[in-house]
Amino acid sequence: MKPLKVAVIGGGSTYTPELVDGFIRYYEELPIESIYLQDTDTNRLEIVGGLARRMLARIGVRLCTTTDRAEALHGADFVVTQLRVGGMAARALDERIPLDYGVIGQETTGPGGFAKALRTVPVMLEIARDVSQLAPQAWLINFTNPSGLITEAILRHTDVKAVGLCNVPINMVRTIAQALEVDPSRIELDYVGLNHLSWARRVWLDGEDVTARLLETAALWHGEFSPTLLQQWGMVPNYYLRYFVHTNHVLEEQQNGPQTRAEYLQEVEAELLRLYQDPNLNEKPTLLETRGGAFYSTAAVELIRAIAQDRREVHIVNVQNGSAMPDLPPESVVEVPAVISKSGPHPLAAGPLPASIRGLVVS
Amino acid sequence: MKPLKVAVIGGGSTYTPELVDGFIRYYEELPIESIYLQDTDTNRLEIVGGLARRMLARIGVRLCTTTDRAEALHGADFVVTQLRVGGMAARALDERIPLDYGVIGQETTGPGGFAKALRTVPVMLEIARDVSQLAPQAWLINFTNPSGLITEAILRHTDVKAVGLCNVPINMVRTIAQALEVDPSRIELDYVGLNHLSWARRVWLDGEDVTARLLETAALWHGEFSPTLLQQWGMVPNYYLRYFVHTNHVLEEQQNGPQTRAEYLQEVEAELLRLYQDPNLNEKPTLLETRGGAFYSTAAVELIRAIAQDRREVHIVNVQNGSAMPDLPPESVVEVPAVISKSGPHPLAAGPLPASIRGLVVS
Amino acid sequence: MKPLKVAVIGGGSTYTPELVDGFIRYYEELPIESIYLQDTDTNRLEIVGGLARRMLARIGVRLCTTTDRAEALHGADFVVTQLRVGGMAARALDERIPLDYGVIGQETTGPGGFAKALRTVPVMLEIARDVSQLAPQAWLINFTNPSGLITEAILRHTDVKAVGLCNVPINMVRTIAQALEVDPSRIELDYVGLNHLSWARRVWLDGEDVTARLLETAALWHGEFSPTLLQQWGMVPNYYLRYFVHTNHVLEEQQNGPQTRAEYLQEVEAELLRLYQDPNLNEKPTLLETRGGAFYSTAAVELIRAIAQDRREVHIVNVQNGSAMPDLPPESVVEVPAVISKSGPHPLAAGPLPASIRGLVVS
Amino acid sequence: MKPLKVAVIGGGSTYTPELVDGFIRYYEELPIESIYLQDTDTNRLEIVGGLARRMLARIGVRLCTTTDRAEALHGADFVVTQLRVGGMAARALDERIPLDYGVIGQETTGPGGFAKALRTVPVMLEIARDVSQLAPQAWLINFTNPSGLITEAILRHTDVKAVGLCNVPINMVRTIAQALEVDPSRIELDYVGLNHLSWARRVWLDGEDVTARLLETAALWHGEFSPTLLQQWGMVPNYYLRYFVHTNHVLEEQQNGPQTRAEYLQEVEAELLRLYQDPNLNEKPTLLETRGGAFYSTAAVELIRAIAQDRREVHIVNVQNGSAMPDLPPESVVEVPAVISKSGPHPLAAGPLPASIRGLVVS
Incomplete structure (x- = not known):
């Protein structure tokens, strides 16, 4: 099997070290040639990309960071999408606004989830259309929420081979x-x-x-x-x-809670990004586990392995x-x-x- | 995993060395404790059982022959059914009679297949009811034709866990x-x-x-x-x-053909049984391949392995x-x-x- | 067409004059021989039956009142069921109890409707079984609420030809x-x-x-x-x-309402029964229209006519x-x-x- | 109800007097203002139209003949299609050719029916598109065979309100x-x-x-x-x-038959057209009953009446x-x-x- 190119759209996410850790754990069974982290946030890209590069150094996989989606996608074998349109600030609104109307505020369900879908679907369709052009053979593994709706939009409106993944x-x-x-x-x-x-x-x-x-x-x-x-x-x-x-x-x-989940995670993410900048850190920090998305990397890498092999x-x-x-x-x-x-x-x-x-x- | 007891109903079939050969090939991955060959035809049972016993000798699996269905079934983990009610003589009629009426004569389809189903279903239901009593945990792997109809009869009328298998x-x-x-x-x-x-x-x-x-x-x-x-x-x-x-x-x-398939196979079977009696033979003879049922044993043993493991x-x-x-x-x-x-x-x-x-x- | 016998189970209902009025209006097209009002409440039966008899006098249809279900059902062509198990007092509870738990109280939906179904289904099945015995050719026109559930129970558990009717x-x-x-x-x-x-x-x-x-x-x-x-x-x-x-x-x-619907209707019914007793009254009083069930008799009689003809x-x-x-x-x-x-x-x-x-x- | 305009496409058919007879029989209940017979065969149109005009004279319905489809369709309330692309000669081939290949030859089923569909569907779609333009409120009553396939083609590919009719x-x-x-x-x-x-x-x-x-x-x-x-x-x-x-x-x-159905009907039709030319004939001749299509007019006129009313x-x-x-x-x-x-x-x-x-x- 030829070594794989993996593109991660939203690669500046604080999740990325979790995903990278997965590729490292499965490396012997599933050889990767290169991982491209693409993001629109250059600051996060630098910090997260730095840690990822240090982590991957020991197995010799190439890590590239770029803001250019085309560069990341071109010829990719697998495209992992884990972006968040509007960032954690938008999620905070999704969770906060419904509460004012006596309705549950939640990232993926109810009015919050629907708002998220409305602003995310158009962006994901653009990405999928790029995949269709630049990496027509690629599989798109979608981890972006609401994962079902996003995957349905891609499958209905593009010819990209997409699978939606959730760690539930x-x-x-x-x-x-x-x-x-x-x-x-x-x-x-x-x-x-x-x-x-x-x-x-x-x-x-x-x-x-x-x-x-x-x-x-x-x-x-x-x-x-x-x-x-x-x-x-x-x-x-x-x-x-x-x-x-x-x-x-x-x-x-x-x-009655002191803060919404997004408000809490904004604090966690700030702390994670601070930790990631430590030039001596070359593995995912334990704090990442509290971020949610446990076993996300296991699910994703095992899915990629099943398809590739x-x-x-x-x-x-x-x-x-x-x-x-x-x-x-x-x-x-x-x-x-x-x-x-x-x-x-x-x-x-x-x-x-x-x-x-x-x-x-x-x- | 505890070693398995396998019961073969219709164990006097000339197919049996094929099946036994399969268990030998997969033995390292799928340890068998004992194989019970059950048949109503004591002559065939002796001949076929003799060869099977010589084949299994090198891996130390116990081979028992019996006309007593209860003995074969009791506590079995897997029951393989490969019997032929009425034997090859009945099949010859299934293939010959329709020709007289301008209709294709075939063992598993058309009037021949239906005649076979009519005389086989009651016998198979009796066997399945015995399995339900004597080996309630067992899986019944049905290879008896018409395999779909037989399996449907068992699943509709008994509580036995049955899977129908065909080498097509x-x-x-x-x-x-x-x-x-x-x-x-x-x-x-x-x-x-x-x-x-x-x-x-x-x-x-x-x-x-x-x-x-x-x-x-x-x-x-x-x-x-x-x-x-x-x-x-x-x-x-x-x-x-x-x-x-x-x-x-x-x-x-x-x-226009010189003979029906059954008429031809009757000759093949006679020759096979002659060969099986050679006390120096301890593997399946090449002639068996012309008998039909190629890769039957691979399909059956891989299915058993998938369930067991x-x-x-x-x-x-x-x-x-x-x-x-x-x-x-x-x-x-x-x-x-x-x-x-x-x-x-x-x-x-x-x-x-x-x-x-x-x-x-x-x- | 032979003149019809109609049995009304729950014939003591204050609705009955409405139904009788319908039979009178359609009499020329749909000749009725006799109407049997059956009820367990002899007092109501007497009052309601009295008015019905005076109404029917001018067209010469026989009106019988009875507490004996068998007498009413025997040989009937149509059986109309409009009973209320537990009477209006039970309905008042169905409407009142849910309110204490912050849930809507309603006769045919929600917990009130379900409570009504639970106490009504067994009674209706008894009636249906009697119909099956005593009037096997009859059609049962069910007006008892919840009309869908009651009709489903009858159709699933008896062989009676039942149709559920609602004036919605x-x-x-x-x-x-x-x-x-x-x-x-x-x-x-x-x-x-x-x-x-x-x-x-x-x-x-x-x-x-x-x-x-x-x-x-x-x-x-x-x-x-x-x-x-x-x-x-x-x-x-x-x-x-x-x-x-x-x-x-x-x-x-x-x-925030002053009373539940049942509480209001209890007052209306008391007044209706008072009016019905007037020996000079020989048509349905206008007050009956406020009782609900408007056009009930039109729906019921037209349905009976469609079947009969x-x-x-x-x-x-x-x-x-x-x-x-x-x-x-x-x-x-x-x-x-x-x-x-x-x-x-x-x-x-x-x-x-x-x-x-x-x-x-x-x- | 305003009097209706009926257009008959394929109005030169020998069936037409049957249809006209139906409109006469139901005239009191279903007043018709005018009937337009449209056909591509001017000779038949003249003969059939002549008889139809004589038949309708007694009830005062206007009968127009035309080769111009637009004139016939314009503003029609009902369009009856009873044409035969290729005429009886084509049907004769549909019934004859399959026989040469050992297959039943039949006008509406098997290869004959399929051949008929292939040459009829495009013509019927053209007609339906004209209806859509010129008589968008009209109902199209299709009697052209194969009636189901033709109606399906119209309903799938145009917006015309079509119903397929058969006298079976x-x-x-x-x-x-x-x-x-x-x-x-x-x-x-x-x-x-x-x-x-x-x-x-x-x-x-x-x-x-x-x-x-x-x-x-x-x-x-x-x-x-x-x-x-x-x-x-x-x-x-x-x-x-x-x-x-x-x-x-x-x-x-x-x-083994002496002639196909079409061959027989060609003789019947010739005789019918001869009869129709008799200027003293002003009702449908008895011979028409052997033509097939019995009660066609009853079915068609009752259907039109049901829609119109x-x-x-x-x-x-x-x-x-x-x-x-x-x-x-x-x-x-x-x-x-x-x-x-x-x-x-x-x-x-x-x-x-x-x-x-x-x-x-x-x-």
Whole structure:
């Protein structure tokens, strides 16, 4: 396999060292020739690029930084998009404005998520059209939120091969594995829904159905879902569902909280960028873990590996529905298990949604 | 992983050395503790069992022969069914009688296939009910024809975990790989249909669509399908489709042929059984390849390995439809790619059938 | 056509004179032989039956009152069910209790509607089973709320030919006709949904689409729906939808209102029963119009006429879904236009629901 | 209602006196102002127009003949299309050529029907585009074969309001009524399929299911269908199904017959035109009944009346599928019962096809 060129759009993100760390961990199995970090913020690009370059030095992968999208994309094998239109300041507004109207403020759901989609889709379509021109063979791995909507826009309006990725599924597997005290590789999920509106209908441990047992494992839930609701669903919800089902409770939390998530992250990011500038730092700092996006790099690099090596493994990704979820139109993008091969993601047949969640999902 | 007990119902089949050969080839990866050959024909059981025992001697796997189905099934991890109700003599009638009425005589399709189903389903349901009692955790790997109908009967009328297997898909991959002069592992199929009524809608080589190129590869077809039909379909048909689409031609061939397939195979089998009795023979004889069922053992043992080791690999198998092929009822058994894990086969979403084959498949 | 026997279960209802009035108005076209009023409340039966008897005297139809359900049902051609399990006192609780929990209290929707369903379904199934025994040829016209759920229970669990009726559709036609100042017969509706959760997707006047014009006709709405919502829907909602979409507003109204609807109706009913006792009264009093259920008798008698005379007219009724609304299971009961013939109601194909209401309807 | 202008494209057809007779029979209920006969064959136009004018004289309807399509269409309320591209000579080829290849020759099915569609669709689209320009409010009633395909082409490629009509459904009702010795109005059909590929799934007489009884009524079938097949279907087939199910038998009949249907009809038409020229003839001659198309005018005029008067009656017509038959795409044209109103035809929900005919219909 020829060594790969990877372009990271929004490469000045404080996430980037996490992604770079992933490429380093998998380097023996998945040789990379070069990583291009592209961003519009030259200051962040310099700081984050500096750390990334120091990290990659030991394995000899070339790291280039550029503000020129065309340079980054040209001939790339994989394009990872992790940008944030308007930066953390815009997210702060998405989370703050709805609260004034008595509605939950959240980055990817509700009015905040919709505002984010409105300002992000046009930019992502421009990027996708560049990919189509400059790297027509490339796969676009989208990590930009709202990941499902963005991926759907790209698949409907361009010919780019795009897959949407979110770290919710990989984290769900890991959280469940921890609760059961087993290795995550022994867990299999029957997972269904839309990005941030999804459930594991069934959970298997070594092929045995452990869903009912899990739903009673209080430790798994940190009180985020009422036991009655969990019993009614009979399915394992992802964390974001609390915004949909315990709306009043979450709203109260947010209205009484000292700051929004974005306000908090602005402080974390400032501190991260300060740390990244240390010329002696050549690995991702521990503080990065509090930034969110845990296991993001594992999910992304394993997905890239599956495509590049035509591995035909199952990953839970955001993919064009086709007939996977017959309750939704074929052109929708859904978050389901799919076989990942070099020919693309092939979703498993999920079948009709349970009545208990159907209305919420198709709305 | 604990060593496995495998029960082979119809173990006196001349195929058995092929299957045993498979278990030997994969032994390092898939340790077997014991193989039970069960059959109602004690003569065949002695001859075939003798060869199987000599073959297995070098890896130390225990081989038992028995006419007692309960003994074979009790506590088995996998049950392979490869029996033939009425033996080759019944098949000869299935192939001969329709010819007298101006209809193709064929073992698995048309009136011959239906006659075979009628006499086989009740026997297979009895076996499945025994499995349910004596080896409730076992997976039943059905190789008995008509494989789709038999598997559907078991899945609809018992609680046994059954998967239907046919060597058509694995042979299609290998034939295509030969025509393209590449390793079969580089070929991926978008395969859809029913057992012996199936097509590869798309063929990928290293992720690239090579379907159109293949359809023009005359060498692949041996003149079995008209180029016009291949162009219209735009899909790679399996061999058996000639019985459905070139009916008059095949009928003429059969009516003018010197003997039916069963009549020919009766001679082959007699010769095989003669060879098997040679006490110095401890591997499968080359003649067995002419028997049909090529790569049967590879398909079967790789499927067993995928289940036993929860590998979540894609195999093309006969599986309950669910929503995989929305043109057919959920309880139908269809032949499609499925992710094979310890929790069972999970079919990929095949979506609506192309109009050119829809009527034939749903009839 | 042989003269019909009509049984009214819950015949002591204050609605009954309305229904009787309908039979009188249509008598020439639809000859009735006898009407049996059955009720468990002998006092009401006597009062209401007395008035009904005086009303029917002039056309010579026999009116019988009885507490014996079997007597009423035996050999009936049509059975009209309009009972209220627990009476108006139970309804008052359905409307009052939810208010204490900050939820709308309503007779047919929300927790109040569900409570009503829970206590009514078993009684209705008993009645339906009696119909199945004593009047197997009869059609059961259900007017008991929640009309959709009750009809679904009967159709799923008995073999009785039941149709659910509600006066919302007929009133929607009349309200629209008034707003357009035309005769109701010139209005045609493309109506879709569930009982009390329904919309006219399109409204035609003499075959011309006037939906957009209607949505701007402020007079039609009495401020019950926000103009923005009406524009988004692009469909004419039924009155009950305000409980689903303007929840906070309605809740506030209810919490600040002087009394619940049931409390108000208890007063109206007391007054009605007082009036009914006047031996000189032989027609329905005007006060009955404030009771609700306007045009109930027109809807019911026209439906009975359509069945009895095999007229194959379109009525909007609650009927088994089949494939009419593909977003809902076939065994659901939906409220849609159906051709009414002697062989039963045959729903028109409504097709997929608009995305704007799909989630609400399938929940 | 304002008096109607009706344009008949292909008005020189020998059918025209039949259609004109229908308008006369229904004149009191459905006042017509003028009928325009348009044709490219001036000779036929003169002969047929002459008879039509004499027939209409007694009711005072104006009859115009023209070769100018624009003149005929301009401002028409209804456009009836009954043309035959290539005339009877082309039909003779459609019926004769397939016989040379051992295939049934038939005007509306098989290769003959397909050839007819290929040469007719472009002409009909031109006509429909003229209607769209010159009579945008008009309804196009298509009687040109193959009626389903033609109607589908118009509905997919123009904005004309078209309904396809065939006399098979009305004849089926009448044949059944005759067999049962009852008035046709007492018969109701659950009818499903495509034009000339259709069945009555259920037949009701006064609301009672008489399907099973009918299937045993030998007199109904004239030996056209085998009793075994009728029992298997459990449905009443239309006459044309014999071309699909008793193929060998029909082929033999055709190959041994003295002349094709077209060849026979050419003789009939010559005789009809000779009769039409008689200046004393002012009604349709009895010979016309042997021409086929019985009750064509009843079906056509009743359909026009239902639309013009917004009657919302059920007619069995060729209409855009939508969700009526979920086994076929929404844009297909199917032959099913539909409510006919001024807003258009609204098909009833037919639901999934029985397995016994599904493959044939969706092919």
